[in-house]
Amino acid sequence: xxxTSFSELIALSQTGNGHSxxxxxxxxxxxxxxxxxxxxxxxxxAMDSFSDLPPLRSAQxxxxxxxxxxxxxxxxxxxxxRNVTFVQADLIAGKGLATSCIFCFGTTRDSEQNRNKLPMxxxxxxxDVSSLFPPGRGPQFAQHHIEQRLAQGSIPFxxxxxxxxxxxVRLRDKNADSxxxxxxxxxxxxxxxxxxxxxxxAPISTMTWLINFLTDAPRTRDGWWLLHANAEHSVGGYSSxxxxxxxxNGEAVFxxxxxxxxxx
Numbered sequence: 001x002x003x004t005s006f007s008e009l010i011a012l013s014q015t016g017n018g019h020s021x022x023x024x025x026x027x028x029x030x031x032x033x034x035x036x037x038x039x040x041x042x043x044x045x046a047m048d049s050f051s052d053l054p055p056l057r058s059a060q061x062x063x064x065x066x067x068x069x070x071x072x073x074x075x076x077x078x079x080x081x082r083n084v085t086f087v088q089a090d091l092i093a094g095k096g097l098a099t100s101c102i103f104c105f106g107t108t109r110d111s112e113q114n115r116n117k118l119p120m121x122x123x124x125x126x127x128d129v130s131s132l133f134p135p136g137r138g139p140q141f142a143q144h145h146i147e148q149r150l151a152q153g154s155i156p157f158x159x160x161x162x163x164x165x166x167x168x169v170r171l172r173d174k175n176a177d178s179x180x181x182x183x184x185x186x187x188x189x190x191x192x193x194x195x196x197x198x199x200x201x202a203p204i205s206t207m208t209w210l211i212n213f214l215t216d217a218p219r220t221r222d223g224w225w226l227l228h229a230n231a232e233h234s235v236g237g238y239s240s241x242x243x244x245x246x247x248x249n250g251e252a253v254f255x256x257x258x259x260x261x262x263x264x
Contacts, residue, residue: 002024002026003026003144003145004024004026004027005145005173005175005176006037006040006145006171006173006176006182006185007173007175007176007177009021009023009027009037009041010040010041010044010176010181012041012044012045012048012073014048015072017072017074018045018049018072018073018074018075019044019045019048019049019072019073019074019075020070020071020072020073021041021070021071021073022069022070022071023037023038023067023068023069023071025068025140026140026141026144026145027140027141027144027145028068028140028141029139029140029141030139030203031066031068032065032066032067032068032098033066033067033068033098033141034139034141034142034145034188034189035061035063035099035188035206035209036184036185036186036187036188036189037141037185038063038067038071038091038098038099039059039061039099039101039184039185039188039209040181040182040184040185041071041073041091041099042061042073042075042089042090042091042099042101042103043056043059043089043101043103043180043181043184044181045073045074045075045089046075046087046089046101046103047181048075049075049087050075050077050085050087053085053087053105054083054084054085054105054106054107054108055105055106055107055108055180055213055216055217056103056104056105056180056213057084057104057105057106057212057213058103058104058210058211058212058213059101059102059103059104059184059209059210059211059213060101060102060208060209060210061099061100061101061208061209061210061211062099062100062101062207062208063098063099063205063206063207063208063209064097064098064099064100065093065095065096065097065098066093066095066098067091067093067098067099068093068094069093069094070093070094071091071092071093071098072091072092073089073090073091073092074089074090074092075087075088075089076088076089078102083106083107083109084104084105084106084107085104085105085106086102086103086104086105087102087103087105088100088101088102088103089101089103108216116252118214118244118246118252118255119250119252120226120246120250120251120252121152121166121228123151123152123166123226124151125168125248126147126149126151126168126170126222126224126248129149129150129151129168130149130150131147131148131149131150132148132149132150132155132156132167132190132191133148133155142189144172145171145172145173146169146170146171146172146186146189147168147169147170147171147172148167148168148169148189148190149167149168149169150165150166150167151166151167151168151226152165152166153165153166153167153193153196154196155196156191156195156196156198157195157196157198157199157200157201158196159197159198159199160196160197162196162197163193163194163196163197163230163231163234164193164196164228164229164230164231165190165191165193165196165228165229166226166227166228167190167226167227167229168224168225168226168227169186169187169189169190169224169225169227170186170222170223170224170225171185171186171223174223176223178219178220178221178223179217179218179219180213180217180218182223183218183225183245183253183254184211186223186225186227187211187225187227187243187245187254187256188206188209189227190227190229191204192204192206192229192231192239192241192258192260192262193229193230193231193239193241194231194234194239194241194260194262197231197234198264200264202262202263202264203263204260204261204262204263205260205261205263206258206259206260206261207259207260207261208258208259209256209257209258209259210256210257210258211254211255211256212254212255212256213253213254214252214253214254214255215251215252215253218247218253218254219247220247220248220249220253221247221248221249222248224247224248225245225246225247225248225253226245226246226247226248227243227244227245228243228244228245229241229242229243229258230242230243234262237261237262237263238259238260238261238262239259239260239262240257240258240259240260241257241258241259241260242255242256242257243255243256243257243258244256
């Protein structure tokens, strides 16, 4: 199997209607593309389409259907205000709409308000912890493209009841920029926390992801981001998950919530 790096894939081709890309098998998670990649492709298409956008503040992402192979991404401005611009980006695959995103970009303003209640908890550094999965295990996209190291918590399918994890993640592509596009890809890379409570393998599917970005230009060192996921509520085949991300210097870069379909 040939491997297509993140930086190669994110270099979108421009078409008459927007942008296009080809997503190969090495980026799949089951029958569809890893959701962080489709979200990153949508963000890159939005930023390529409108070069004068201010920093990204928030993203509302819906994973609607499967995506693989040839995909088209369109981006349209919903509203451009004095400070805030809303852009919708849709990724369309062979079976129709696969991922739909609404991105909120906003200029930085002077403000007297300055609060941070999100200090990074004391955790071992990535070089001091082991991989989340043994070699050859884990989802296909992670084996080829994402490093995951468990800082605190339990591995998937361990049957542990806490369903809360801290995991270091980074793209394996050394040429990938450590920016907001890479962050949105890596930010979806950790397994949903509820999977730690699974006693045997069972599939999951993220349905929606709401992310608030906490800095104008998220950056980190050596590509590493620390992600926290806590499955706060799981019932009836659905799990609600709270998330926070920090860079390697301990600076909070995003908060998020995910709604996840579980089949266990």
